[in-house]
Amino acid sequence: MTDFKLGKLHCVIFDWDNTLANSRPVLLAVVNRVLAEYYMPNWDISKKRRHPDLSFRDNFPYIFGEELAEKAYARYRELYLGHVDELISKFPDADKVLDFFRTRGLPVFVMSNKDRLLMDAELPLLYDKKIFAKVVCGHEAPRDKPYPEQIFYTLDGVMKPSEITPQTVWMIGDSKQDSDCALAANARAIRIGRPIWGIEDKGTPGITYINDFTRLLSLLNQDNS
Numbered sequence: 271m272t273d274f275k276l277g278k279l280h281c282v283i284f285d286w287d288n289t290l291a292n293s294r295p296v297l298l299a300v301v302n303r304v305l306a307e308y309y310m311p312n313w314d315i316s317k318k319r320r321h322p323d324l325s326f327r328d329n330f331p332y333i334f335g336e337e338l339a340e341k342a343y344a345r346y347r348e349l350y351l352g353h354v355d356e357l358i359s360k361f362p363d364a365d366k367v368l369d370f371f372r373t374r375g376l377p378v379f380v381m382s383n384k385d386r387l388l389m390d391a392e393l394p395l396l397y398d399k400k401i402f403a404k405v406v407c408g409h410e411a412p413r414d415k416p417y418p419e420q421i422f423y424t425l426d427g428v429m430k431p432s433e434i435t436p437q438t439v440w441m442i443g444d445s446k447q448d449s450d451c452a453l454a455a456n457a458r459a460i461r462i463g464r465p466i467w468g469i470e471d472k473g474t475p476g477i478t479y480i481n482d483f484t485r486l487l488s489l490l491n492q493d494n495s
Contacts, residue, residue, distance in 0.1 A: 272478060274486075274493040278437040281403070282371050283424060283452075285443030286382035286389065287326075289462060290364050291396055296357035297326070300349045304342055308334065323416055323447070325383030325408050347388065354392045361463070363483040368401060370490050377403035381424045383414045383447070403428075416450035421457060431455070442486075449477045462486060 287293045302312050310316055310333075320329040330339040330346075371378050379402060382389060386407040393399055404424060408414050411423035421441065422431050429438065434456050441452035442460045452459035459477045480486045 274489045276374060276376070276494055278435075279376060279440065280429060280433075280438040281377045281379065281425070281440075283379045283381045283421065283439065283441045283457070284368075285441075285445070285448045286380050286384055286393075288444040288465070289442060289448075290360070290368075290380065291392065292359045292361055293354075293357075293392070295359075296350060296354050299357060300346055300353060303349055304346045305333075307345065308338065308342060310334070325414060327383070327385050327408060328414075347385065350388055351391055354388070355395055358392055358395055360396050361483055363487050365397065367483050367487050367490070368397070370487065372401060374494075377428070379403050379424050380405040381415070381420055381441075382406065383408040383420075386410070416447040416454065418451060418455035421451060421455040449474070453477075460486075 284290050287297070298313060305312060305316055316333050319332050321332055324332075327343060330343045333339075334342040368378055380389075380393070382405075384407050386409075389405065389407050393405065399405065406420065406424045411420040413419040418431075421434070421439070425434070425439070436456065436458035439455075439457040440460055441448060441455075441457045442462055443449065443452075444461065444463050445465045449459035449461050453476055460480060461477055462480045463482055480489070
């Protein structure tokens, strides 16, 4: 599926970190500070211990160990909230893509594994929360991405799981977690930009790869003119 005709599209789900929000600068600055406080190697080294199917928050036991994870995450959260307004930003044309869907009557959702406290603090720095039909964060669905339950939870009351198809629901995100979740739920998987944790293969069947929101906006306008 390579075209971007709206056709039977019912709604669009967006990932947050490294998709609608360029939050990587604050994440790296803060996690490296916390790692230094615990006399641990920087993130480029420490991240090798992370579990690829878990959120950043849920990886703290893998990075810091079970005994220190809760305290280390509390410190991370404290520092993140203190610096997010200085370092977070939008990607070019992300807001225009949101407007494209909304002006055509298509609801847009945010679905993230992010901590709700952090999401509620940073989302208003970039967007008016009213533009989103629903914002879902980590540990709110029965299981988070990459499992399909997070999409089912996000669309609860909007669509039944059996109604989700690549034509009716698009999931746009930067990572393998996002596309795995989309494919598991039978939604269309659209990968945008480069994944936050590094370069990944771009040849996986069933996934549409787009360089950035500027390119996506161009394709949407081209296929729906």
